Amino acid sequence: MRAGVLRAVAGAVLSLYPKAWRERYGEEVADLVTARPVRLRTVADLAAGAGDAWLHRRRIPGARPLRLPLAAVLVAGIYGLWLLWSPGARDLAGLGSVWDEAARAGSLADELSGTATTMFASAGALALLSLAQLGTAVRAAGKHAPLGAAARTTGRRVVVTGLAVVLPIMLVLTMYAGLMLDAGEPLGPLGGAITGGFFVPPLMALILPLPLIAATSPVLSPAARAAGKSLTVAAVLNAIAWLAVAVLVAMGLREASPWFVTSLAAGAVLSVGMAALVARAVLRRAPEDPVMLPERTQLGRAPF
Amino acid sequence: MARRTPELGRFTDVALLVLISLAEGQKHGYRMISDIEEFSGTSLEPGTLYGALMRLEERGWIEAVQPAERRKPYRITDGGRDALREQLATLRRIEQAGVRRVAWGTA
Incomplete structure (x- = not known):
């Protein structure tokens, strides 16, 4: 050459x-x-x-830690989860045969399936609760002198962003509810048990921008932290639900195809990781210390 | 060659050559490659040289000098000189052991 x-x-x-x-x-x-x-x-x-x-x-001298944009990681996570869901984990024949094998152990399979379903649903409900916590704080923000104007501006940003994400949130909720109510082909007890694990973390990721915006205002920061705590509990419930799923699949492992087990395991790792990432992001942005408002003087609250 | 320093990995040998080259005075990359080729017969490529320089700089054994011309020179630090002495002492012990064993083999 x-x-x-x-x-x-x-x-x-x-x-x-x-x-x-x-x-x-x-x-x-x-x-x-x-x-x-x-x-x-x-x-x-x-x-x-x-x-x-x-x-x-x-x-490398002077190198800063490599940081991937959180939004990019979460979007990739959502795509990854749904790719693993279908055609990976949503294998009706596989779901049926693994469940039949697990059900031979008796009522334990039913209990595990019920536990996973309930835990995932509760995690989703807690994620939605965090929205309500923020909504209440945003409504009250304007009345909080002397930071009312700034808080109102942040509150408006939360509302506008909320309007932008409400449609995707509704879409995820509809898909989740539809699958749980057996719209289309019934997934069976095992399918019902795992569905939440593929839909709750995307729901949490869609909600994430709202507490992150709220955390930039000292007035809304406590509400953002409260939302972060709800999302943390949701992440823990999501992880516990996956543990129940793991035991259930282990019980029916003899009938599980390697592709099904791999898809489910990768889905579990991604699901738990995404939920933890969302919760951690909010807790890190919204610090524990409450906003320190100025002392009240004879002339009212002192300006900053 | 010298005992492997875990942090330097496969660059241990190259790092030793760089330290020996810089022990006689500061040099930039181009002169280092020429000098090392001259005293050891090893022809270093830029990727390998700068992999070793990065590790030596991170360990504080060499440091960049404010350049008087376009090319940036590096110099050995006191810590680097101590590390070089230690590596050379190890090499001497290896060399002596080797010479002794070769002598036994021919006796």
Whole structure:
């Protein structure tokens, strides 16, 4: 291969390095590539170096921790969950045969199925409750002198964002309720038990922007924290429900296909991870300390 | 070659060559590659060299010097010099053991 082409390829490979590395060493290495002979092994060495730099990114002097945008992670999570749901976990034949095998153990299967269904439904209800907590606080925000104006502005942002997410929330709720009420093909007791795990975390992710916006106002922050606590309990209930599902599937494992078990296991990990991420995001943005309002003076509350 | 330092991984040997090169004075990447090739016969590629420089800098064994010209030089720190002494002492012990064993084999 001609040296000029290899030099161009080596230059292109440099763009594969992490940004922090390029900021620190990029110019020096580009200078070396320009000044020294470039061979195929130089290109291969640079490509291996790029992989190494990504693997050991924290070692790059001045590198900041890698942060993926939360919204992107959650959107990818929703897509992932629903891909795993159908055609992965929503395998009617698989659901039926695993349930039949698990049901041989007697009433335990029914109890586990009921527990998972109830826990997932309760998690969804708690997620919706967090909306009600925020709604009450937003309505009262304007009356909170002397921060009323700022709180009203934040409250309006919460309402506008709420209007933007209400349709997707309704869609998720309709799909969830429809599946639970056996609209379309009945999923059976095991299908009913696992459905919530695939729909509650997306519901929580759709609700997430609202407490995050509310947390930016000192007046609405306590309500955002209360919503965060509700979402945390919802995340815990979601995890407990998955434990019940795990025992249920273990009881019928002999009849489960590897594809079904893999889809369900990946779905469980994604579901629990997403719910925990949503709860943690709200609790981190809305601190525990209540807003410190100024002391009241003879002239009323002192301005900031 | 020298005992592997866990944090340096496969760059242990390259890091040793870099430390030896910088022990005689500060150098930028281009001069380091030439110097290492001259005293050890090892031809380093930029990706490998800068993988080692990143680790040595992170460990505080070398540091970048404010450049007087376009190219940025690096110099060895006191900690780097101590680490180099330790690595060379290890190499000497390995060399002595090797020489002794070769002598026994031919006796």
